[in-house]
Amino acid sequence: MRYIYGPLLSRRLGLSLGISPIPFKTCDFDCVYCQLGATLSKTKTRKEYVNKEEILSEIRQWLKDNPQTKINYITLSGSGEPTLNSRIGEIIQEIKNISSIPVAVITNSSFLIHPEVRRSLLVADLIIPSLSAVDQDVFQKINRPAEGVKVDEIINGLIDLRKEYKGKIWLEVMLVRGVNDDLRHIQKLNEVITRINPDKIQLNRPIRHTTVAGIRPPDKRRLNKIKEILGEKCQII
Numbered sequence: 001m002r003y004i005y006g007p008l009l010s011r012r013l014g015l016s017l018g019i020s021p022i023p024f025k026t027c028d029f030d031c032v033y034c035q036l037g038a039t040l041s042k043t044k045t046r047k048e049y050v051n052k053e054e055i056l057s058e059i060r061q062w063l064k065d066n067p068q069t070k071i072n073y074i075t076l077s078g079s080g081e082p083t084l085n086s087r088i089g090e091i092i093q094e095i096k097n098i099s100s101i102p103v104a105v106i107t108n109s110s111f112l113i114h115p116e117v118r119r120s121l122l123v124a125d126l127i128i129p130s131l132s133a134v135d136q137d138v139f140q141k142i143n144r145p146a147e148g149v150k151v152d153e154i155i156n157g158l159i160d161l162r163k164e165y166k167g168k169i170w171l172e173v174m175l176v177r178g179v180n181d182d183l184r185h186i187q188k189l190n191e192v193i194t195r196i197n198p199d200k201i202q203l204n205r206p207i208r209h210t211t212v213a214g215i216r217p218p219d220k221r222r223l224n225k226i227k228e229i230l231g232e233k234c235q236i237i
Contacts, residue, residue, distance in 0.1 A: 018075050019059070
């Protein structure tokens with residue numbers, strides 16, 4: 001199959017069947033911690049990169065071939081930013097029409113600034129957006145976004161998502177030593193997260209090889225201090 005992968009055992013989602021609705025490494029970020037390597041197509045253009053019906057055909061076939069496999073989530077993520085696919089909302093709705101398996105979306109949050117993108121995700125059962133910086137300079141260093149992407153706008157998009165979305169939001173924070181783990185930055189991050197009000201805060205860190213030299217996770221002591229600052233909703237994954 002071209003667009004389905006797994007199911008994989010995820011630390012967060014249990015047994016997850018992945019769907020990639022965009023071509024490999026198509027994204028508006030080029031994150032220093034990405035284990036898949038450099039972004040090949042850095043773009044802010046939304047379109048139907050992958051035909052919706054081809055994705056749905058593969059899902060139907062997989063469900064038919066694996067009736068006994070107990071999946072926790074069908075997850076739209078893949079090897080880039082899934083909300084670049086302009087028909088993601090239709091894909092989610094069609095999946096829910098043919099299956100009772102909960103649908104999750106993992107996103108870098110950048111397109112949540114657009115009301116039509118937020119609306120397209122409202123039918124999902126779980127959204128896992130990321131926010132690893134609240135300062136534009138730090139944002140540039142860790143996420144290396146396409147030109148014109150502003151972290152303040154992303155923060156406002158996340159706040160608006162929480163107002164509009166009735167499902168679960170698990171906010172991911174990816175921590176890189178010496179880049180975004182300064183405690184002053186974490187205090188600012190905590191203030192922003194309070195405004196976003198996610199159901200969970202999940203601290204992640206690079207534990208696999210990346211193509212950028214010198215990318216390391218915070219040490220255990222710093223990680224635990226960050227968890228303490230971010231409060232009872234926070235967990236280290």
